[in-house]
Amino acid sequence: MQITLPRIGTVAAWRQQVRRLAAAGIDPAAVIWSVGETAPDLFAAAPPRPAAPTRLMLSREAVEGIEMALMHSDPERFSRAHALVLRLSRRELRWGDRSDPALRRLLDQQKAVGREIHKMHGFVRFREVTPPGANRRAFAAWFEPEHPILEAAAPFFARRFGDMDWLIATPTLTASCEDGEMRITETEARQPPPEDAAEELWRVYFAAIFNPARLMVRAMKSHMPQKYWKNLPEADLIPGLIRAAETRVRAMHDPGTALPATLPGPRLRRKAPAGRS
């Protein structure tokens, strides 16, 4: 049988479905999961063979872990979690047992999702879009997460930016908060908001806080992988900063050099507005 989960509230819908399937005693192997609209699967019509129903009993920790892992982009995540929920409930498996390959995979995906949410909290960059005459300031951002995590990541922004309106658009869903009320909707305009003059100041700061005498490009890239760079206004300064580092350090060793400590090598103004569509 085929079950299509909605794009908004995917995890809650999956939970509801699994409860129903477990009560009906349906074998997880007989279920094909998908999200959004998908073409019907040719083999999906085979009638599932019902077995004995399973009463779902999970620790809170397990529920939270599974729900997080379900935000991974792996298409197999729904059926893997479905099977694991049944095995955990029947006490065939202990939550946290990493020697079980399926559970270990789920735990790894839970970790990957957690990391992606954390990165999103750090790397979203708002641009001011306050309409003239408005009494609340408004900001908007475009972000491309690797996993569909927006619903889990958005409440953080609501707690943080209480006195302003904001919107974060991703390729699939958009989170927005107006007058303190948060909503998740399907994304309409798939493009970044217009540029914001404050970004130039941020770029000045980014260039100035860098210490050329301690160049460690690998450490930077491991924490801030290049997949995030295209939506970070400071990232196009990085190659120039790296190139100029050695010359700047050599200048420090030369006692005769005067002190151009400010506004170093890299061009601080953008060459052209970043052309994204």
Added chain:
Amino acid sequence: MVQRTLPEKLSILADAAKYDASCASSGGERRGSRDGKGIGSTTGAGICHAWAPDGRCISLLKVLLTNFCIYDCAYCINRVSSRVERARFSVEEVVSLTLEFYRRNYIEGLFLSSGIIRSPDETMAEMVRVARTLREREHFRGYIHLKTIPDAAPELIAEAGTWADRLSINVELPTEAALTQLAPEKSVKTIHGAMAEVKARGEAARDRTARGTRAPRFAPAGQSTQMIVGADAATDGEILRRSSSLYNSFALRRVYYSAFSPIPDASRMLPLIQPPLVREHRLYQADWLMRNYGFDATEIAPPTGMLDLQIDPKLAWALAHRALFPVDVNRAAREMLLRIPGIGPRSVERIVTARRHRTLRYEDLLAIGCVLKHAEPFITLPGWSPRALPDDANLRARFAPAPEQLSLF
């Protein structure tokens, strides 16, 4: 003097602030602004918003209020005798930069430090004014770290703690002799006095009176400090013992180590060398062992006083104490598990939980996430015996990078 633009000031005053290693926004209380009456939140965990090409996280707007300074500390880019360009922010400029950066999600908050102009009290008062304006007028609930000036009046330190999440006072150098020589205006006694003051106020703020009323809030994320490594002749042993005594005496959350880094227009008293980054890294590892693994400062530093640069201090300790190994992973106490190279606190937790249910095998450690390449010679359990490995005279060579022929020219 010419009037500088805001970007010029920001560039000069951020450049001057980058020698402070800390950018932590963790610890302390959880706050939010869901009520709509303010801006900002803290989660207790800290978030990095970017990384600079020096591999360091950018979490806070780290700037100096001014880099004009009447002191002459040899290691500092802002000392009075340096020819570096000078600038000064107004209180409003720092407040507005913090808020505008914060609203765009560039930062977790502000780390404000300052050169000393006119007098320590006057400078400290202006820094406190920035923090007060952010909290009282702007209802800013993000993170604030204030670098405290040790000679400032106690009332100013008290007010700083009312607004800030964290206070820090840098001990600057590991030994008193070096401080006297390189930072003639600073004294260990004053620095320790200010730290004791911060500690006492922090403790008072956590107490409740008999009626249950709370004392006023004071720097809920505690205090930290920084030591410059490599500017004087102190050994790693001296540095670690100093850290250990600082942790014990003043309840510091963190001691930061900053490899002395060449600065423009450096003083002739100091070595213009590549910053000793590996040494700094080993000191952080050793510090971590003291705080999270139950190691004592005197155990970690070898008799020579210097940490092994090629292998990490935990491994070095295990190699020097081979009689204690191999450890039986299924039976050893938690404290001993923590001493096995390649096994950290999280793996120890997983081992202790798992072995309640069954006997662990070698393959289980792999699944748990232990670094077996490091652990193998030091453990025994079903599926693995190190045989003669713990006694192998060449065991160190298994971990150290291969020796390299030096260039002849």
